[in-house]
Every structure is written in C-alpha cells, then in structure tokens.
Amino acid sequence: MKSNKVISSLTLFDLTGKKVLDIQKVIDNQVSIGKLVSGTYLMLIKDSDENTVVKKVVV
Known part of the structure; x- marks a missing residue:
C-alpha cells in the first residue's frame, strides 16, 4: 500500500x-511479514x- 501518510x-x-501480529511503532512505513x-x-x-483502513493480505 502506498501512501504519503x-x-x-x-x-x-x-x-x-485471531490477532497474529500487533505493531504499535512502524518504522519507515515498512513491516516484515515473512515469518x-x-x-x-x-x-x-x-x-x-x-484514519483506519483494512486490507486483505495473502501470504
């Protein structure tokens, strides 16, 4: 997802x-989901x- 925010x-x-990942401090707008x-x-x-948005992610 690209955004200027x-x-x-x-x-x-x-x-x-079920909550599987919770990150409260995102650095450089990047998150690793490789695991x-x-x-x-x-x-x-x-x-x-x-502002809140929900996206579907397929790994």
Missing part, C-alpha cells in the same frame, strides 16, 4: 479473527491522523 500502528488478524504461515489475513492499518 505515516503508519502509526498495524494489526494483522487471521480469518478466524507468517501461508494464508489469508486482514491487516488493520492506522495512520498518524488516526
């Missing part, structure tokens, strides 16, 4: 709703203005 937090959920088990996840992204 700073990501302040990122939370990743599996499709059962996740293959599957589909929902990523909740909050920016510095407290």
Whole structure:
C-alpha cells in the first residue's frame, strides 16, 4: 500500500479473527511479514491522523 501518510500502528488478524501480529511503532512505513504461515489475513492499518483502513493480505 502506498501512501504519503505515516503508519502509526498495524494489526494483522487471521480469518478466524485471531490477532497474529500487533505493531504499535512502524518504522519507515515498512513491516516484515515473512515469518507468517501461508494464508489469508486482514491487516488493520492506522495512520498518524488516526484514519483506519483494512486490507486483505495473502501470504
């Protein structure tokens, strides 16, 4: 996801709703998800203005 805004937090959920990753301090708008088990996840992204967006991520 490309954006000019700073990501302040990122939370990743599996499709059962279980939280699998919670990052409260995102550095350089980059997050490594390489250690996740293959599957589909929902990523909740909050920016510095407290705007929230949810994206589907397939690993």
